[in-house]
Amino acid sequence: MKIKVGTRGSKLAVTQTKQAVAFIQNKFPKLEVELVEITTKGDRLAHHSLASIGGQGAFVKEIEYQLSQGNIDLAIHSLKDLPTIIPNDLTIGAVLKRENPLDCLLFKEEKMTLKKLPLGAKVGTSSLRRQAQLLKVRPDLEIIPIRGNIDTRIKKLYEGPYDAIVLACAGLTRMGFLEQETQLNYEVLPATTCLPSIGQGALALECRKEDASLLSILTEIEDKKTRAEVDAERSFLRMMDGSCTFPIGAYAEQLETGEVRLAGVITSYNGTEYLHETVTDKNPILAGQLLANLLKEQGAERVIQECQEHVRKTTLHETTTLSKED
Numbered sequence: 001m002k003i004k005v006g007t008r009g010s011k012l013a014v015t016q017t018k019q020a021v022a023f024i025q026n027k028f029p030k031l032e033v034e035l036v037e038i039t040t041k042g043d044r045l046a047h048h049s050l051a052s053i054g055g056q057g058a059f060v061k062e063i064e065y066q067l068s069q070g071n072i073d074l075a076i077h078s079l080k081d082l083p084t085i086i087p088n089d090l091t092i093g094a095v096l097k098r099e100n101p102l103d104c105l106l107f108k109e110e111k112m113t114l115k116k117l118p119l120g121a122k123v124g125t126s127s128l129r130r131q132a133q134l135l136k137v138r139p140d141l142e143i144i145p146i147r148g149n150i151d152t153r154i155k156k157l158y159e160g161p162y163d164a165i166v167l168a169c170a171g172l173t174r175m176g177f178l179e180q181e182t183q184l185n186y187e188v189l190p191a192t193t194c195l196p197s198i199g200q201g202a203l204a205l206e207c208r209k210e211d212a213s214l215l216s217i218l219t220e221i222e223d224k225k226t227r228a229e230v231d232a233e234r235s236f237l238r239m240m241d242g243s244c245t246f247p248i249g250a251y252a253e254q255l256e257t258g259e260v261r262l263a264g265v266i267t268s269y270n271g272t273e274y275l276h277e278t279v280t281d282k283n284p285i286l287a288g289q290l291l292a293n294l295l296k297e298q299g300a301e302r303v304i305q306e307c308q309e310h311v312r313k314t315t316l317h318e319t320t321t322l323s324k325e326d
């Protein structure tokens with residue numbers, strides 16, 4: 001059997017596609033794979049704001065189109081970039097065992113930590129979720145937008161106005177940036193400080209629903225624990241209407257009992273309003289729904305609406321805007 005695997009051209013996308021393909025071929029050595037590079041609107045317009053090019057979905061839509069058309073058979077995405085609702089003819093055939101799901105602060109200076117950053121230090125992120133959770137513990141920080149792929153952002157840390165930037169551990173690890181010889185100065189942000197983006201650290205393997213032969217392979221390589229965890233996180237996001245722009249984070253962990261413990265956060269843009277809850281349930285989808293309902297009871301919808309109004313007001317005259325995720 002031979003399949004075409006689509007990937008974006010960014011270094012991270014190519015790296016993680018190759019890692020996933022190697023993993024599949026290790027279990028199915030007879031599977032032949034051809035890599036097809038797809039340039040998305042999001043990649044071509046990397047210097048524009050995400051909101052102006054159609055949000056995070058812009059990276060995904062063109063790849064899904066090629067999948068639906070049959071030009072490729074498999075797409076490998078960072079799950080956190082994949083909207084909770086995907087086209088009807090497509091499905092997530094497998095999720096792979098996830099990397100460290102947490103966020104990471106990279107510092108310009110050696111031996112720096114979040115606690116030790118000087119008053120008013122400049123932190124680069126275009127993610128409202130990261131901004132809000134950082135400002136909750138350090139209201140004095142100055143948040144400055146930053147875009148571009150991982151390499152570009154690390155370069156900007158050293159060449160730009162930033163004292164620190166925030167990136168996901170997973171991408172940094174896959175690209176080898178957290179190995180000792182790179183000598184980057186970093187601190188992993190614990191879930192108690194910064195809940196990650198829904199699905200962060202996991203790779204999703206998307207294919208056509210009707211592609212039974214590929215689906216049977218994907219079922220075999222699926223990491224069931226990761227699937228349960230991201231099902232819970234995505235169920236929560238779906239209930240909160242994750243297509244909109246507001247700070248939302250979640251982290252699920254499947255316990256030894258099989259139950260899923262799910263923590264979630266919804267905040268105002270600067271973290272002064274902060275709704276945080278944890279639920280545990282044996283059904284991941286239900287866990288997500290329980291959590292969403294708990295937070296709604298505490299006023300989540302008002303916090304979200306106020307945040308969206310703030311974003312609308314502050315981004316009217318700017319070319320660079322904040323997005324749900326960066």
Ligand SMILES: NCc1[nH]cc(CCC(=O)O)c1CC(=O)O
Nearest residue numbers: 078080167168170171200201326
């Ligand atoms: N939207 C950008 C993006 N999409 C996936 C990752 C890497 C982390 C992952 O796979 O979850 C990143 C970079 C980042 O947020 O630092």
